[in-house]
Structures are given as C-alpha cells and as structure tokens.
Amino acid sequence: MDATVKQILDSFRFSVDNYTSSLGSDNEKLMRAKELVESLYIKAEDGADMMAISMDPEFGAAGALIGELAAEPVLTPEEQASTETEGDTASDGAVPPASIAAAGYHMAYDSMTPAVREKQGRYYSRIFELEEEAENAVHFNTLLVEDGVLFEMSREPLIEAAKETLKQAEDIYSPTVNYQQELVAETYAEVSSITELEFHGTLMAELSNVEHEWDALFIEVIGLLPTCAQAIEAFGPMDDLVGKLRNSHRFMAEFMGITWNEVFADPRYLLFWNNVFWPRIPAEKRTKYGVNSAEGWRDLLKEKFYDPFVKDEPVPQPDPSKAHVRLWRKVFPLHKTLDLLNDPPRPVIERH
Amino acid sequence: MGNSFEMQKRYFTSQLKQFGTKPALNRARINDCEYYLDMLEEAGSPGEFKTRIQQTGNMVSTAKAESFDRYDNRAFIYEELEQEKKAEEDRLRLEIIKSAETHTDLSQKLEDFEQKTKLSFNENKAINALGSIMNAIFHLQTDAKGSGDEERSLVKFHAYWKLMREADPHVSWEKIISYKPYRDRIIFTDEQLTVLEKVFREVCDGRHS
Numbered sequence: 396m397d398a399t400v401k402q403i404l405d406s407f408r409f410s411v412d413n414y415t416s417s418l419g420s421d422n423e424k425l426m427r428a429k430e431l432v433e434s435l436y437i438k439a440e441d442g443a444d445m446m447a448i449s450m451d452p453e454f455g456a457a458g459a460l461i462g463e464l465a466a467e468p469v470l471t472p473e474e475q476a477s478t479e480t481e482g483d484t485a486s487d488g489a490v491p492p493a494s495i496a497a498a499g500y501h502m503a504y505d506s507m508t509p510a511v512r513e514k515q516g517r518y519y520s521r522i523f524e525l526e527e528e529a530e531n532a533v534h535f536n537t538l539l540v541e542d543g544v545l546f547e548m549s550r551e552p553l554i555e556a557a558k559e560t561l562k563q564a565e566d567i568y569s570p571t572v573n574y575q576q577e578l579v580a581e582t583y584a585e586v587s588s589i590t591e592l593e594f595h596g597t598l599m600a601e602l603s604n605v606e607h608e609w610d611a612l613f614i615e616v617i618g619l620l621p622t623c624a625q626a627i628e629a630f631g632p633m634d635d636l637v638g639k640l641r642n643s644h645r646f647m648a649e650f651m652g653i654t655w656n657e658v659f660a661d662p663r664y665l666l667f668w669n670n671v672f673w674p675r676i677p678a679e680k681r682t683k684y685g686v687n688s689a690e691g692w693r694d695l696l697k698e699k700f701y702d703p704f705v706k707d708e709p710v711p712q713p714d715p716s717k718a719h720v721r722l723w724r725k726v727f728p729l730h731k732t733l734d735l736l737n738d739p740p741r742p743v744i745e746r747h
Numbered sequence: 748m749g750n751s752f753e754m755q756k757r758y759f760t761s762q763l764k765q766f767g768t769k770p771a772l773n774r775a776r777i778n779d780c781e782y783y784l785d786m787l788e789e790a791g792s793p794g795e796f797k798t799r800i801q802q803t804g805n806m807v808s809t810a811k812a813e814s815f816d817r818y819d820n821r822a823f824i825y826e827e828l829e830q831e832k833k834a835e836e837d838r839l840r841l842e843i844i845k846s847a848e849t850h851t852d853l854s855q856k857l858e859d860f861e862q863k864t865k866l867s868f869n870e871n872k873a874i875n876a877l878g879s880i881m882n883a884i885f886h887l888q889t890d891a892k893g894s895g896d897e898e899r900s901l902v903k904f905h906a907y908w909k910l911m912r913e914a915d916p917h918v919s920w921e922k923i924i925s926y927k928p929y930r931d932r933i934i935f936t937d938e939q940l941t942v943l944e945k946v947f948r949e950v951c952d953g954r955h956s
Binding site (some may be wrong): 417462463465466469489490530531533534536537540541587588590591593594597598601602604605608609611612613615616619634635636638639642643646650651717719720721722723724726742744746747 | 768771881931937
C-alpha cells in the first residue's frame, strides 16, 4: 500500500477507534465511518493510489463523518465503563504515533507541483525530520510548536512576496507601494507568531489602502493644469478643452494657491511626471516636436498648449497659505507631500 | 519523554509560552491553554484527561479560542480605524463563536454567516466609490458649462453616488467629511472642502448647469 495512503487511512482508523469508548460501538455514524474506512483500506490494498483514494466518494464521506463524530453525544462515564474492553486503547489515554498526526503534511507534500515543492520543500523536510524525532503525535505537535517551522512556513513567503512586489513596482514609482512593501518586509521579519502576522497584515493593508487612494486623488488634482494642456495637444484647441483649461488656470490658484510653476516644483508630481508620464509619450510625438526629455515636454506644453490660451486671462498668483493638503487628520504644506508619503504619519494602533 | 502525561503538559506549556509573547493578541488562547493545563492537573492521568476531553466537546474550546482571537483582534483594528461596518461584522462573528457548542456547529454557523453578511462588502463598496465621487466633484469645478467634459463628470458622479448610497444609505456630505474612513481618503483641507460642497449640493439637487 502507498505509504501516504496508509498514513491517512491509519489516522482515519485511529480517530474512529478513538470514539468507540466515548460514543459506544453501536453509534450509527461511528459504525458507518468504520465501514467506509475499512472499504478504503481494501481498495488501497488492491493498489489504489493517493489520487484514486482521495477522489473516491467514500474518502470524502469518511472524512465528513469523522468530523461529525466530534459533535455526537458522549456516553455517561458509567456507560463508557461498561463498554470498555481489555486493551481498549481509546480508554487508557494511549497517544497515536507521530505518523498519524503527520499524515496531512505528507498528503500536502505529495500533491504539490514541482514549482511549489521547490519553494516549500524545505519546510516539509523539517516537518518530516520532527516526525522522525517524535515519539508520538502529541510529541510531534509539541515539536512543531517549539521549532517554529509552521510559523516560518507562513512568514517567509509573505516577506518574499513583499520583496518581489517592491521589485516589480520599480517602474511605477509609487511612494505608497514602496513604503507599504518595505514596511511589510520589515514588520514581518520582526514578529514571532502567526497571530502577529495576521494582526499587522490586516492593519498595514487598511492603512495602505487609504494612502494609495489618497495619492491617486492628489496626482489627479495637482496635475489638472498639465492635463488640460496635454488634452489640447492631443485633441486640438476645441472650445470645451480651452474652456476647461482657462477655468482650471483660475480655479487652482483660488482653490489651492498654485499655478503652473508650483505644479512643476512639487516633488511628488515631478516623480510622476518624470518617471511615469514622460516615458509613455509616444516616440513619434517626441520626434514631431523634437523633444527628448521630461523637462522639454513640460516646456512644450507650457509654451504651445497652455500660455497661448491664457494670455488674455488675469495672471494668477501663488498663495502658500492655501497650498495645503490633509493627510491622516493633519494639515501639511502641499510641497511636503512626497516626504509624507515616503514616511506617512499613520495613526499608531497597538493592542495592550 | 516517555510519559505521555508529561508530553501533553509540555504541549500546552509550549503553546502558552508562545502566546505569552503577545498576550493582548492571544487572550482567548491563553485562557484555553490554562484551562487544559488545569484539566490535566485535575485529571491526574492521560486516560482520565482523554475522558474529560471527550466529555467537554473534543477541544472545541480550542477551535473557538483560535477563531475568537482572530476576529477580536480584527474588530479591534476596525474599531480603532472607525470602520463601523467591518467592526460590527467581526463582533457578530464573535457572538457566533461564543454560541457554538461543537466543531461542526462552529464551522457551520460561521459558514452560514459568511454566505449572508454584506457589512464589510458594503463598507468597501462605499469607500471605493468615494474616490470617483470626489474626482467628479473636483472636475465639475472647472468643466466648461454644457461641455462633453461636464456631461461625463455628471454621469460619473451620479453613477458612483448611486453605488455609494446603495452601500451606505446614510451617506451625506456631512458624513463624507466626518466619517474617518471616508474623510481620511480625501486630500483636501476643511476650507477647500467648503468650496467643493457647493457643487456637491448643486449636483445632488439637480441644480448644476
């Protein structure tokens, strides 16, 4: 019989035997579970492998019934005493072998694809070492807790995923993504339990979601003037677009105290403009206008697609007293935005 | 290590030690480990301990404690962030966990709850709609009157406002600027928001344009 199949079926058989003294051997669910487990043993002895056994409807039914046995009413102590037989392992507190407790790990390992096994194999090797070392199932479970292999199996992939995301995010130049993934890698490296992984994971994700959405709105708002000029470059000086540009020219100064020059002095917007916007300007447009840099495109838009349409408008004046943003319940000067997103003033949330 | 009684004691003691590194996050599990260590002491033998385990629900208390700490910690986070619906949803999960009497009962009740609850879903739906609403209001400040841009901004506003009201029937301008999960996502200062409020109300009342 296949070794993993044997381990699984042994664990089923042990569980069923274990309930005999507490539920009574005439418990209907128990009797049915025994029948199913024995039927599966016969099939396994006839050559059924793990795949065949795990796909067999009897396998699922046996597993479900064993789960249900935990909810069955137990016999009174007197009834249990009268049903006990000599050598009844279930009533003397006998502990199952480690292989019973480790069966699920063998099953998981055997069903892994080579790629998953390459990443996770080392954890399973350690688990199987502990299985060898353990005298029985309780000892095995104790060694698993003390060794920390299950915690590392949860933690290390999360740290690797954060590092991978950081690497993949290099060309999107997002301060919020970078901050979050660096924080995840750093925080997870310091925690010592799965509970902490869950707690910090939920908290960091919630805080980060706020910052991503905040940053997206910031780019949309502060980029209004160049976006208007870019629309005229792309679609021509249509009335709607020119009207929008003139309204925005006035509005941004009144609303946030900023003009074209403040937009292009803002470090957060420049990060976007230089590294996200400019690289996406098609080559034919760069050739058409003879522009080879982000600064050149900025100047082109200003000279050809902005200034000519606002030359008859009053010249708006920057007003630093209006140039503020609100982040995490505090107000900051607008030009501090990139610094803030690189190290956001998040609320401190700790459980004591 | 041959004594299975000592092995069981070591198992619970090891867990207790680990949970003790962050006791605030493991309250239920610490209580549960202490409960079984006491039970072991009182039982006096592995056989008697096993009998008591069977008579007290086959360690359903451990499954309950693990789930309880998970959702209690999460409810704490959402309460601190003032995400009311998500916190309420986790508090309802805690009540379900407390009421479960068996392993099957616990998993079945939680599964049934997951099928029917919409609290977190709606909180996220409302939050996700907010960005597009603020974006549309901002653009409506400068869209040329009667332009295609204005029409698109109005369509966008109404579509996302409908979604937000479906998810949060109590939403209003006052709530947007005071409910922290909404307000925290908005970059504008209170002064800037007073400018945007005018357009918001015009659009909601159908007076814009």
